[in-house]
Amino acid sequence: MSVRVQSDPFDPGQELSQFSQLVTGAGAIVTFTGVVRDEDGSLDHMLIEHYPAMTGPAIEAIETQAVSRWDLQASLVIHRYGTLAPGDHIMMVATVSRHRANAFSAAEFLMDYLKSRAPFWKKEFTADGASWVAAKDKDEDALKRW
């Protein structure tokens, strides 16, 4: 189980290579990588703020739940903060389980919780100015299925 909260970029491929070496006896590896999206070509950059004293422990708590609920052999969460440009990788989740359904469910669960329960806030900067990204009802609703 590992959590990394960092301003530095990361390489999802390299992370998967390292992560897949943790797999012993497990059959299924799932990864999710989030990429900064430029909805309509107007995004200059994004600033991600977080709550350093809370971020790590909050993600660890989420990960601990996922590991026990879906019997994961290993899990990884990476989340960036600071300045990101369109196309940059924001975050990544990886899970390993004996069975594919568990690996998929755990990765989706982690994503849903990171969206709405990990203390990150995004501010978008466009030619028209800056604005905080509002939380989406559907992201909050996504938690209800777990």
Place this chain on the structure above:
Amino acid sequence: MSVRVQSDPFDPGQELSQFSQLVTGAGAIVTFTGVVRDEDGSLDHMLIEHYPAMTGPAIEAIETQAVSRWDLQASLVIHRYGTLAPGDHIMMVATVSRHRANAFSAAEFLMDYLKSRAPFWKKEFTADGASWVAAKDKDEDALKRW
């Protein structure tokens, strides 16, 4: 959209690195990697047989469905045949979409179809002899949700 059926090993990390460069404007990349599992430490190796004239077209048909149904920007399926040892990577699926739910659903759909509809057959070799892996009812049932 790409399909590779090969006996050579592949590196999931390197595949994800290359695949993630196809992402333009999309927000979510999901990968699934299947690893040869050694249920009880008795597996020596596995032999995967396939139907060369059918395998590529069958997977392409599945992928075409996934791309249109979940609005994927890109997708990748790699599946090995031949001799594999415990811990080897058997196959990999990657999907990219604007939204995470689509990328996850498409990857799970591809996996479920590859399990039961792509013409591969696994034979396991242990100290006690060799036997063909039987299809599981739950894998067939998994198709019903789509």
Place this chain on the structure above:
Amino acid sequence: MIDVVYFAWVRERIGVPKETLDTTAQTVAQLIEELKAREERYALAFADISALRVAVDQELSTFDAPLAGVREVAFFPPMTGG
């Protein structure tokens, strides 16, 4: 003339991966009956067709599929990919 191909334990029971047959069968089911009547190894391989799948010209099909114009029929157990 039609090519018939076999995979996995079907191939092992029949003993060849592929053969070209001269047949008057109109459907896959009739082809199976013809084969079963031919030799014990076919009778064994096709004893329980609920345990078998068939592809006609490389597409998954059903046992009542017609063979007119078909070049290749494949018999195999349920697939175990992934």
Place this chain on the structure above:
Amino acid sequence: MIDVVYFAWVRERIGVPKETLDTTAQTVAQLIEELKAREERYALAFADISALRVAVDQELSTFDAPLAGVREVAFFPPMTGG
């Protein structure tokens, strides 16, 4: 004495990321009332608490949470990670 920290637009409205307060508030809700009474910028930031979330000692909490023994309270909008 209690540390109060603010994030995102709450921080921007209040104008500081962190302050240490001497308060007699027994709950988070009472602390908010105390702050709102203090200055316009607080009244603005806390105008609609349904748009806010609170963490007490770095754990997500509720507005009726007691403050006895608490060292840090954080106010912020709903989170947008991922």
